[in-house]
Amino acid sequence: MSAKDRSAVVLLSGGLDSATVLALARQQGFRCHALTVAYGQRHAVELQAARRVAQALGAVEHQLLPLDLRTFGGSALTADLEVPLDRDEAQMSSSIPITYVPARNTIFLALALAYAETRGAFDLFVGVNAVDYSGYPDCRPEFLQAFETLANLATKAGVEGGRFHVHAPLVQWSKAEIIRQGTALGVDYSLTHSCYAPSSEGLACGRCDSCVIRRNGFLAAGVADPTRYASLTS
Amino acid sequence: MSAKDRSAVVLLSGGLDSATVLALARQQGFRCHALTVAYGQRHAVELQAARRVAQALGAVEHQLLPLDLRTFGGSALTADLEVPLDRDEAQMSSSIPITYVPARNTIFLALALAYAETRGAFDLFVGVNAVDYSGYPDCRPEFLQAFETLANLATKAGVEGGRFHVHAPLVQWSKAEIIRQGTALGVDYSLTHSCYAPSSEGLACGRCDSCVIRRNGFLAAGVADPTRYASLTS
Numbered sequence: 001m002s003a004k005d006r007s008a009v010v011l012l013s014g015g016l017d018s019a020t021v022l023a024l025a026r027q028q029g030f031r032c033h034a035l036t037v038a039y040g041q042r043h044a045v046e047l048q049a050a051r052r053v054a055q056a057l058g059a060v061e062h063q064l065l066p067l068d069l070r071t072f073g074g075s076a077l078t079a080d081l082e083v084p085l086d087r088d089e090a091q092m093s094s095s096i097p098i099t100y101v102p103a104r105n106t107i108f109l110a111l112a113l114a115y116a117e118t119r120g121a122f123d124l125f126v127g128v129n130a131v132d133y134s135g136y137p138d139c140r141p142e143f144l145q146a147f148e149t150l151a152n153l154a155t156k157a158g159v160e161g162g163r164f165h166v167h168a169p170l171v172q173w174s175k176a177e178i179i180r181q182g183t184a185l186g187v188d189y190s191l192t193h194s195c196y197a198p199s200s201e202g203l204a205c206g207r208c209d210s211c212v213i214r215r216n217g218f219l220a221a222g223v224a225d226p227t228r229y230a231s232l233t234s
Numbered sequence: 235m236s237a238k239d240r241s242a243v244v245l246l247s248g249g250l251d252s253a254t255v256l257a258l259a260r261q262q263g264f265r266c267h268a269l270t271v272a273y274g275q276r277h278a279v280e281l282q283a284a285r286r287v288a289q290a291l292g293a294v295e296h297q298l299l300p301l302d303l304r305t306f307g308g309s310a311l312t313a314d315l316e317v318p319l320d321r322d323e324a325q326m327s328s329s330i331p332i333t334y335v336p337a338r339n340t341i342f343l344a345l346a347l348a349y350a351e352t353r354g355a356f357d358l359f360v361g362v363n364a365v366d367y368s369g370y371p372d373c374r375p376e377f378l379q380a381f382e383t384l385a386n387l388a389t390k391a392g393v394e395g396g397r398f399h400v401h402a403p404l405v406q407w408s409k410a411e412i413i414r415q416g417t418a419l420g421v422d423y424s425l426t427h428s429c430y431a432p433s434s435e436g437l438a439c440g441r442c443d444s445c446v447i448r449r450n451g452f453l454a455a456g457v458a459d460p461t462r463y464a465s466l467t468s
Contacts, residue, residue, distance in 0.1 A: 063305055063306070065301075065302070065305055066300075066302070067299075067301050068299070068300070069348065071297055071299055072297070072348050072349045072352045073352050100390055101348075102347070102348040102351035102352050102389065102390070103344055103345075103347040103348035103351060103385075103388055103389055104348070105388065106344040106347060106348075106384065106385075106388045106389075107341070107344040107345060107348060109344075110337055110340040110341040110343075110344040111337075111341060113336070113337040113340060114303065114306050114335075114336040114337035114338070114340075114341060115306050117336035117337060118306045118307055118336050137387065137388060137389055137390055137392065137393040138387075138388045138389070140387070142387055143384070143387045143388055146380070146383050146384040146387050146388075147384055149380050149383075149384075150340065150377070150380040150381055150383075150384050151337075151340075153371065153372075153374070153376055153377045153380050154337055154339065154340045154371060154372045154377055154380075155336065155337055155340075155371055155372070156334055156336070156371055158371065159371040
Protein backbone atom coordinates (compact mmCIF):
# COMPACT_ATOMS: atom_id res chain seq x y z
CA MET A 1 0.00 0.00 0.00
CA SER A 2 1.51 3.35 -1.02
CA ALA A 3 1.27 6.43 1.14
CA LYS A 4 -1.51 7.54 -1.23
CA ASP A 5 -3.90 5.08 0.39
CA ARG A 6 -2.69 5.60 3.91
CA SER A 7 -3.87 7.85 6.69
CA ALA A 8 -1.47 9.70 8.95
CA VAL A 9 -1.83 11.80 12.07
CA VAL A 10 0.07 15.09 12.03
CA LEU A 11 0.64 17.05 15.23
CA LEU A 12 -0.10 20.62 14.25
CA SER A 13 0.68 23.47 16.61
CA GLY A 14 0.04 26.33 14.24
CA GLY A 15 3.74 27.13 14.16
CA LEU A 16 6.15 27.15 11.27
CA ASP A 17 7.65 23.69 11.82
CA SER A 18 4.47 21.66 12.07
CA ALA A 19 2.97 23.47 9.04
CA THR A 20 6.02 22.35 7.07
CA VAL A 21 5.59 18.80 8.33
CA LEU A 22 1.96 18.75 7.23
CA ALA A 23 3.05 19.91 3.77
CA LEU A 24 5.69 17.17 3.63
CA ALA A 25 3.21 14.47 4.67
CA ARG A 26 0.73 15.70 2.07
CA GLN A 27 3.46 15.68 -0.57
CA GLN A 28 4.15 12.03 0.26
CA GLY A 29 0.47 11.34 -0.42
CA PHE A 30 -0.84 10.74 3.08
CA ARG A 31 -4.43 11.51 4.01
CA CYS A 32 -3.68 13.75 6.96
CA HIS A 33 -5.61 13.91 10.21
CA ALA A 34 -4.30 16.96 12.03
CA LEU A 35 -4.28 17.12 15.82
CA THR A 36 -3.91 20.33 17.80
CA VAL A 37 -3.80 20.22 21.59
CA ALA A 38 -5.10 23.28 23.41
CA TYR A 39 -2.94 22.76 26.47
CA GLY A 40 -3.38 26.16 28.06
CA GLN A 41 -0.53 27.78 26.19
CA ARG A 42 -0.37 31.52 26.68
CA HIS A 43 -0.10 31.94 22.94
CA ALA A 44 -3.65 30.77 22.12
CA VAL A 45 -3.42 32.64 18.82
CA GLU A 46 -1.51 29.50 17.73
CA LEU A 47 -4.78 27.58 17.76
CA GLN A 48 -6.35 29.88 15.18
CA ALA A 49 -3.21 29.55 13.11
CA ALA A 50 -3.52 25.75 13.28
CA ARG A 51 -7.08 25.93 11.91
CA ARG A 52 -5.96 28.07 8.98
CA VAL A 53 -2.96 25.86 8.21
CA ALA A 54 -4.95 22.60 8.36
CA GLN A 55 -7.43 24.02 5.87
CA ALA A 56 -4.86 25.60 3.56
CA LEU A 57 -2.79 22.43 3.35
CA GLY A 58 -5.68 20.04 2.82
CA ALA A 59 -5.96 18.01 6.03
CA VAL A 60 -8.93 15.65 5.75
CA GLU A 61 -9.78 16.24 9.41
CA HIS A 62 -8.61 18.58 12.15
CA GLN A 63 -9.20 17.81 15.82
CA LEU A 64 -8.64 20.46 18.45
CA LEU A 65 -8.35 18.71 21.80
CA PRO A 66 -8.53 20.68 25.06
CA LEU A 67 -6.10 19.41 27.70
CA ASP A 68 -5.25 21.97 30.32
CA LEU A 69 -1.66 21.35 31.38
CA ARG A 70 -1.82 24.45 33.59
CA THR A 71 -3.26 21.99 36.11
CA PHE A 72 0.30 20.80 36.72
CA GLY A 73 2.17 24.07 36.11
CA GLY A 74 5.93 24.11 35.79
CA SER A 75 6.50 25.94 32.48
CA ALA A 76 6.76 29.51 31.27
CA LEU A 77 4.43 28.56 28.42
CA THR A 78 1.57 27.61 30.73
CA ALA A 79 2.25 29.42 33.99
CA ASP A 80 2.93 32.98 35.02
CA LEU A 81 6.66 32.86 34.49
CA GLU A 82 8.35 35.47 32.34
CA VAL A 83 9.20 34.38 28.81
CA PRO A 84 12.87 35.40 28.31
CA LEU A 85 13.51 38.01 25.60
CA ASP A 86 16.44 39.14 23.48
CA ARG A 87 18.64 36.09 24.01
CA ASP A 88 21.14 35.10 21.35
CA GLU A 89 21.40 31.54 20.08
CA ALA A 90 24.33 30.69 22.38
CA GLN A 91 22.26 31.68 25.41
CA MET A 92 19.30 29.66 24.16
CA SER A 93 21.27 26.47 23.79
CA SER A 94 23.13 26.70 27.11
CA SER A 95 20.41 24.93 29.12
CA ILE A 96 16.90 23.56 28.97
CA PRO A 97 14.70 26.66 28.57
CA ILE A 98 11.98 27.58 31.08
CA THR A 99 9.61 27.30 28.15
CA TYR A 100 10.08 23.51 28.42
CA VAL A 101 6.70 21.98 29.24
CA PRO A 102 7.11 18.81 31.31
CA ALA A 103 6.58 15.70 29.20
CA ARG A 104 4.74 17.68 26.52
CA ASN A 105 5.86 15.71 23.50
CA THR A 106 5.28 12.41 25.30
CA ILE A 107 1.71 13.51 25.96
CA PHE A 108 1.21 14.85 22.43
CA LEU A 109 2.56 11.69 20.79
CA ALA A 110 0.42 9.54 23.10
CA LEU A 111 -2.65 11.48 22.00
CA ALA A 112 -1.59 11.23 18.35
CA LEU A 113 -1.22 7.48 18.83
CA ALA A 114 -4.75 7.17 20.24
CA TYR A 115 -6.13 9.25 17.38
CA ALA A 116 -4.18 7.20 14.82
CA GLU A 117 -5.42 3.91 16.22
CA THR A 118 -9.06 4.99 15.91
CA ARG A 119 -8.48 6.06 12.29
CA GLY A 120 -6.50 3.02 11.17
CA ALA A 121 -3.38 5.14 10.75
CA PHE A 122 0.15 3.95 11.55
CA ASP A 123 2.12 7.04 10.66
CA LEU A 124 2.62 9.83 13.18
CA PHE A 125 4.21 13.07 12.00
CA VAL A 126 5.73 15.52 14.43
CA GLY A 127 7.68 18.72 13.79
CA VAL A 128 10.30 18.38 16.48
CA ASN A 129 13.74 19.68 15.78
CA ALA A 130 16.96 18.88 17.59
CA VAL A 131 18.99 21.72 16.06
CA ASP A 132 17.31 24.98 17.02
CA TYR A 133 15.75 23.58 20.18
CA SER A 134 18.62 21.44 21.32
CA GLY A 135 17.68 22.10 24.93
CA TYR A 136 14.42 20.12 24.83
CA PRO A 137 14.96 16.47 25.79
CA ASP A 138 11.79 15.37 24.03
CA CYS A 139 12.99 16.64 20.64
CA ARG A 140 15.90 14.19 20.36
CA PRO A 141 16.04 11.23 17.96
CA GLU A 142 16.56 8.76 20.84
CA PHE A 143 13.32 9.98 22.44
CA LEU A 144 11.43 9.53 19.17
CA GLN A 145 12.86 6.03 18.72
CA ALA A 146 11.80 5.08 22.25
CA PHE A 147 8.30 6.35 21.58
CA GLU A 148 8.04 4.28 18.41
CA THR A 149 9.03 1.17 20.36
CA LEU A 150 6.44 2.00 22.99
CA ALA A 151 3.70 2.62 20.43
CA ASN A 152 4.04 -0.83 18.99
CA LEU A 153 3.80 -2.44 22.43
CA ALA A 154 1.01 -0.18 23.70
CA THR A 155 -1.69 -0.69 21.14
CA LYS A 156 -4.13 -3.25 19.87
CA ALA A 157 -3.12 -2.31 16.33
CA GLY A 158 0.55 -2.89 17.18
CA VAL A 159 -0.10 -6.25 18.86
CA GLU A 160 -2.17 -7.33 15.88
CA GLY A 161 0.78 -6.88 13.56
CA GLY A 162 0.61 -3.24 12.51
CA ARG A 163 3.76 -1.18 12.73
CA PHE A 164 3.67 2.41 13.91
CA HIS A 165 6.21 4.88 12.59
CA VAL A 166 7.12 8.22 14.09
CA HIS A 167 8.16 10.61 11.34
CA ALA A 168 10.17 13.64 12.41
CA PRO A 169 11.42 14.89 9.06
CA LEU A 170 12.74 18.18 10.48
CA VAL A 171 14.70 16.70 13.33
CA GLN A 172 18.12 17.47 11.88
CA TRP A 173 17.22 20.45 9.68
CA SER A 174 18.17 24.04 10.40
CA LYS A 175 15.36 26.59 10.54
CA ALA A 176 16.57 27.97 7.20
CA GLU A 177 16.31 24.53 5.56
CA ILE A 178 12.81 24.07 6.98
CA ILE A 179 11.73 27.42 5.55
CA ARG A 180 13.31 26.72 2.15
CA GLN A 181 11.68 23.29 1.89
CA GLY A 182 8.31 24.57 3.05
CA THR A 183 8.44 27.50 0.66
CA ALA A 184 9.20 25.12 -2.19
CA LEU A 185 6.10 23.12 -1.18
CA GLY A 186 3.97 26.26 -1.20
CA VAL A 187 3.50 26.71 2.54
CA ASP A 188 2.14 30.17 3.28
CA TYR A 189 4.06 31.04 6.45
CA SER A 190 1.97 34.16 6.98
CA LEU A 191 -0.71 31.75 8.25
CA THR A 192 1.57 30.38 10.98
CA HIS A 193 2.37 31.71 14.42
CA SER A 194 5.54 31.08 16.44
CA CYS A 195 5.75 33.80 19.10
CA TYR A 196 5.68 32.82 22.78
CA ALA A 197 4.62 36.29 23.91
CA PRO A 198 2.28 37.80 21.32
CA SER A 199 0.54 41.15 21.72
CA SER A 200 -3.16 41.22 22.55
CA GLU A 201 -3.79 41.58 18.80
CA GLY A 202 -1.82 38.39 18.18
CA LEU A 203 1.23 40.11 16.70
CA ALA A 204 4.64 38.50 17.23
CA CYS A 205 6.99 40.14 19.74
CA GLY A 206 10.10 39.49 17.64
CA ARG A 207 12.17 39.05 20.81
CA CYS A 208 11.36 35.72 22.47
CA ASP A 209 13.51 32.67 21.64
CA SER A 210 10.94 31.41 19.17
CA CYS A 211 10.74 34.74 17.31
CA VAL A 212 14.53 35.14 17.25
CA ILE A 213 15.01 31.65 15.79
CA ARG A 214 12.25 32.24 13.24
CA ARG A 215 13.56 35.66 12.15
CA ASN A 216 17.10 34.34 11.81
CA GLY A 217 15.73 31.40 9.83
CA PHE A 218 14.06 33.62 7.23
CA LEU A 219 17.20 35.72 6.98
CA ALA A 220 19.44 32.68 6.50
CA ALA A 221 17.03 31.11 4.00
CA GLY A 222 16.90 34.29 1.95
CA VAL A 223 13.12 34.21 2.09
CA ALA A 224 11.06 37.30 2.87
CA ASP A 225 9.68 37.08 6.42
CA PRO A 226 5.89 37.45 6.27
CA THR A 227 5.53 37.66 10.06
CA ARG A 228 3.63 40.63 11.47
CA TYR A 229 5.68 41.95 14.37
CA ALA A 230 4.31 44.22 17.09
CA SER A 231 7.50 46.28 17.08
CA LEU A 232 11.10 45.71 16.26
CA THR A 233 14.13 47.60 17.41
CA SER A 234 16.41 45.97 14.89
CA MET B 235 16.61 9.19 50.51
CA SER B 236 14.00 6.74 51.74
CA ALA B 237 10.52 6.59 50.29
CA LYS B 238 9.41 8.53 53.37
CA ASP B 239 10.88 11.71 51.94
CA ARG B 240 9.83 11.05 48.40
CA SER B 241 6.83 12.09 46.39
CA ALA B 242 5.07 9.75 44.01
CA VAL B 243 2.28 10.10 41.49
CA VAL B 244 -0.43 7.48 41.68
CA LEU B 245 -2.90 6.99 38.83
CA LEU B 246 -6.23 6.64 40.57
CA SER B 247 -9.32 5.59 38.65
CA GLY B 248 -11.64 5.07 41.56
CA GLY B 249 -11.59 1.33 40.97
CA LEU B 250 -10.46 -1.49 43.19
CA ASP B 251 -6.98 -1.95 41.72
CA SER B 252 -5.77 1.65 41.83
CA ALA B 253 -7.12 2.08 45.37
CA THR B 254 -4.97 -0.89 46.40
CA VAL B 255 -1.97 0.64 44.65
CA LEU B 256 -2.43 3.92 46.52
CA ALA B 257 -2.54 1.97 49.80
CA LEU B 258 0.66 0.12 48.85
CA ALA B 259 2.46 3.35 47.92
CA ARG B 260 1.36 4.96 51.18
CA GLN B 261 2.56 1.90 53.12
CA GLN B 262 5.99 2.32 51.50
CA GLY B 263 6.04 5.84 52.86
CA PHE B 264 5.53 7.86 49.68
CA ARG B 265 3.84 11.25 49.73
CA CYS B 266 1.19 10.48 47.13
CA HIS B 267 -0.10 12.85 44.48
CA ALA B 268 -3.14 11.15 42.99
CA LEU B 269 -4.13 11.76 39.38
CA THR B 270 -7.55 10.94 37.97
CA VAL B 271 -8.29 11.54 34.31
CA ALA B 272 -11.87 12.34 33.38
CA TYR B 273 -11.63 10.94 29.88
CA GLY B 274 -15.31 10.78 29.05
CA GLN B 275 -15.84 7.32 30.50
CA ARG B 276 -19.48 6.33 30.66
CA HIS B 277 -18.98 5.31 34.26
CA ALA B 278 -18.41 8.83 35.62
CA VAL B 279 -19.40 7.57 39.06
CA GLU B 280 -15.78 6.36 39.13
CA LEU B 281 -14.64 9.96 39.49
CA GLN B 282 -16.59 10.42 42.71
CA ALA B 283 -15.13 7.14 43.95
CA ALA B 284 -11.63 8.44 43.18
CA ARG B 285 -12.23 11.53 45.31
CA ARG B 286 -13.37 9.41 48.25
CA VAL B 287 -10.47 6.97 47.93
CA ALA B 288 -7.81 9.73 47.65
CA GLN B 289 -9.11 11.28 50.84
CA ALA B 290 -9.56 8.03 52.75
CA LEU B 291 -6.05 6.81 51.94
CA GLY B 292 -4.27 10.09 52.67
CA ALA B 293 -3.13 11.41 49.30
CA VAL B 294 -1.44 14.80 49.81
CA GLU B 295 -3.00 16.09 46.61
CA HIS B 296 -5.60 14.87 44.13
CA GLN B 297 -5.83 16.26 40.61
CA LEU B 298 -8.81 15.52 38.43
CA LEU B 299 -7.85 16.28 34.84
CA PRO B 300 -10.49 16.53 32.11
CA LEU B 301 -9.37 14.99 28.81
CA ASP B 302 -12.22 14.01 26.57
CA LEU B 303 -11.09 10.93 24.64
CA ARG B 304 -14.57 10.70 23.11
CA THR B 305 -13.10 13.13 20.57
CA PHE B 306 -11.39 10.16 18.97
CA GLY B 307 -13.96 7.45 19.72
CA GLY B 308 -13.13 3.81 19.19
CA SER B 309 -14.02 2.23 22.55
CA ALA B 310 -17.10 0.85 24.29
CA LEU B 311 -16.05 2.82 27.38
CA THR B 312 -16.26 6.17 25.63
CA ALA B 313 -18.57 5.66 22.67
CA ASP B 314 -22.05 4.31 22.14
CA LEU B 315 -21.04 0.69 21.82
CA GLU B 316 -22.66 -1.95 23.98
CA VAL B 317 -20.65 -3.13 26.97
CA PRO B 318 -20.75 -6.96 26.81
CA LEU B 319 -22.47 -8.70 29.72
CA ASP B 320 -22.45 -12.15 31.30
CA ARG B 321 -19.21 -13.37 29.76
CA ASP B 322 -17.15 -15.97 31.55
CA GLU B 323 -13.42 -15.54 32.09
CA ALA B 324 -12.51 -17.68 29.09
CA GLN B 325 -14.57 -15.45 26.81
CA MET B 326 -13.00 -12.34 28.31
CA SER B 327 -9.46 -13.48 27.66
CA SER B 328 -10.05 -14.73 24.12
CA SER B 329 -9.38 -11.35 22.48
CA ILE B 330 -8.77 -7.69 23.18
CA PRO B 331 -12.10 -6.46 24.58
CA ILE B 332 -14.11 -3.65 22.96
CA THR B 333 -13.67 -1.84 26.26
CA TYR B 334 -10.04 -1.31 25.23
CA VAL B 335 -9.46 2.46 24.93
CA PRO B 336 -6.83 3.22 22.28
CA ALA B 337 -3.50 4.14 23.88
CA ARG B 338 -5.17 4.92 27.19
CA ASN B 339 -2.37 3.82 29.51
CA THR B 340 0.23 5.52 27.32
CA ILE B 341 -1.72 8.76 27.68
CA PHE B 342 -2.30 8.28 31.41
CA LEU B 343 1.35 7.50 32.13
CA ALA B 344 2.44 10.48 30.01
CA LEU B 345 0.19 12.72 32.10
CA ALA B 346 1.48 11.13 35.31
CA LEU B 347 5.01 11.81 34.11
CA ALA B 348 4.25 15.49 33.49
CA TYR B 349 2.63 15.77 36.91
CA ALA B 350 5.57 13.98 38.56
CA GLU B 351 8.12 16.24 36.92
CA THR B 352 6.40 19.37 38.22
CA ARG B 353 6.31 17.90 41.75
CA GLY B 354 9.87 16.60 41.86
CA ALA B 355 8.60 13.01 41.92
CA PHE B 356 10.31 10.11 40.15
CA ASP B 357 7.97 7.30 41.11
CA LEU B 358 4.85 6.57 39.08
CA PHE B 359 2.37 4.04 40.42
CA VAL B 360 -0.19 2.38 38.20
CA GLY B 361 -2.69 -0.38 38.94
CA VAL B 362 -2.40 -2.31 35.70
CA ASN B 363 -2.77 -6.04 35.84
CA ALA B 364 -1.73 -8.58 33.24
CA VAL B 365 -3.67 -11.49 34.76
CA ASP B 366 -7.34 -10.54 34.78
CA TYR B 367 -7.03 -8.15 31.85
CA SER B 368 -4.65 -10.14 29.74
CA GLY B 369 -6.30 -8.76 26.62
CA TYR B 370 -5.09 -5.20 27.09
CA PRO B 371 -1.71 -4.62 25.40
CA ASP B 372 -0.93 -1.64 27.63
CA CYS B 373 -1.13 -3.69 30.81
CA ARG B 374 1.87 -5.90 29.99
CA PRO B 375 5.26 -5.71 31.73
CA GLU B 376 7.07 -5.08 28.42
CA PHE B 377 4.87 -2.03 27.83
CA LEU B 378 5.64 -0.69 31.30
CA GLN B 379 9.37 -1.24 30.80
CA ALA B 380 9.26 0.62 27.49
CA PHE B 381 7.47 3.51 29.13
CA GLU B 382 10.10 3.73 31.87
CA THR B 383 12.83 3.90 29.22
CA LEU B 384 10.90 6.62 27.43
CA ALA B 385 10.31 8.63 30.61
CA ASN B 386 14.00 8.92 31.31
CA LEU B 387 14.70 10.16 27.78
CA ALA B 388 11.69 12.46 27.59
CA THR B 389 12.17 14.72 30.56
CA LYS B 390 14.38 17.47 31.88
CA ALA B 391 14.49 15.63 35.20
CA GLY B 392 15.64 12.44 33.46
CA VAL B 393 18.31 14.20 31.42
CA GLU B 394 19.58 15.93 34.54
CA GLY B 395 20.30 12.59 36.19
CA GLY B 396 17.03 11.65 37.85
CA ARG B 397 15.67 8.16 37.30
CA PHE B 398 11.97 7.55 36.82
CA HIS B 399 10.45 4.29 37.96
CA VAL B 400 7.12 2.85 36.91
CA HIS B 401 5.68 0.78 39.74
CA ALA B 402 2.98 -1.70 38.81
CA PRO B 403 2.81 -3.80 41.97
CA LEU B 404 -0.35 -5.63 40.88
CA VAL B 405 0.83 -6.62 37.45
CA GLN B 406 1.14 -10.33 38.21
CA TRP B 407 -1.40 -10.61 41.03
CA SER B 408 -4.78 -12.29 40.77
CA LYS B 409 -7.82 -10.23 41.74
CA ALA B 410 -8.12 -12.33 44.89
CA GLU B 411 -4.54 -11.50 45.90
CA ILE B 412 -5.15 -7.82 45.26
CA ILE B 413 -8.24 -7.87 47.46
CA ARG B 414 -6.48 -9.80 50.24
CA GLN B 415 -3.51 -7.43 50.26
CA GLY B 416 -5.69 -4.33 50.14
CA THR B 417 -7.92 -5.62 52.89
CA ALA B 418 -4.84 -6.25 55.04
CA LEU B 419 -3.83 -2.61 54.43
CA GLY B 420 -7.26 -1.37 55.47
CA VAL B 421 -8.63 -0.40 52.06
CA ASP B 422 -12.38 0.17 52.27
CA TYR B 423 -13.52 -1.30 48.97
CA SER B 424 -17.04 -0.01 49.48
CA LEU B 425 -15.60 3.37 48.43
CA THR B 426 -14.44 2.01 45.07
CA HIS B 427 -16.29 1.54 41.82
CA SER B 428 -15.48 -0.98 39.06
CA CYS B 429 -18.63 -1.40 36.95
CA TYR B 430 -18.54 -0.43 33.27
CA ALA B 431 -22.33 -0.11 33.04
CA PRO B 432 -23.67 1.29 36.33
CA SER B 433 -27.31 2.17 36.92
CA SER B 434 -28.35 5.82 36.97
CA GLU B 435 -27.96 5.68 40.77
CA GLY B 436 -24.37 4.49 40.34
CA LEU B 437 -25.03 0.90 41.40
CA ALA B 438 -22.92 -1.84 39.84
CA CYS B 439 -24.54 -4.05 37.18
CA GLY B 440 -22.82 -7.22 38.38
CA ARG B 441 -22.66 -8.52 34.81
CA CYS B 442 -20.04 -6.63 32.80
CA ASP B 443 -16.51 -8.05 32.57
CA SER B 444 -15.28 -5.72 35.30
CA CYS B 445 -18.08 -6.70 37.72
CA VAL B 446 -17.64 -10.41 36.99
CA ILE B 447 -13.90 -10.25 37.67
CA ARG B 448 -14.47 -8.22 40.83
CA ARG B 449 -17.19 -10.51 42.19
CA ASN B 450 -15.12 -13.61 41.49
CA GLY B 451 -12.16 -11.93 43.17
CA PHE B 452 -14.04 -11.34 46.43
CA LEU B 453 -15.32 -14.91 46.34
CA ALA B 454 -11.84 -16.36 45.76
CA ALA B 455 -10.30 -14.11 48.41
CA GLY B 456 -12.88 -15.16 50.97
CA VAL B 457 -13.62 -11.50 51.65
CA ALA B 458 -17.19 -10.18 51.94
CA ASP B 459 -18.07 -8.19 48.80
CA PRO B 460 -19.19 -4.69 49.87
CA THR B 461 -20.31 -3.74 46.35
CA ARG B 462 -23.86 -2.43 45.95
CA TYR B 463 -25.34 -4.20 42.95
CA ALA B 464 -28.40 -3.00 41.04
CA SER B 465 -29.67 -6.56 40.69
CA LEU B 466 -28.18 -9.99 40.55
CA THR B 467 -29.61 -13.11 39.03
CA SER B 468 -27.01 -15.38 40.59
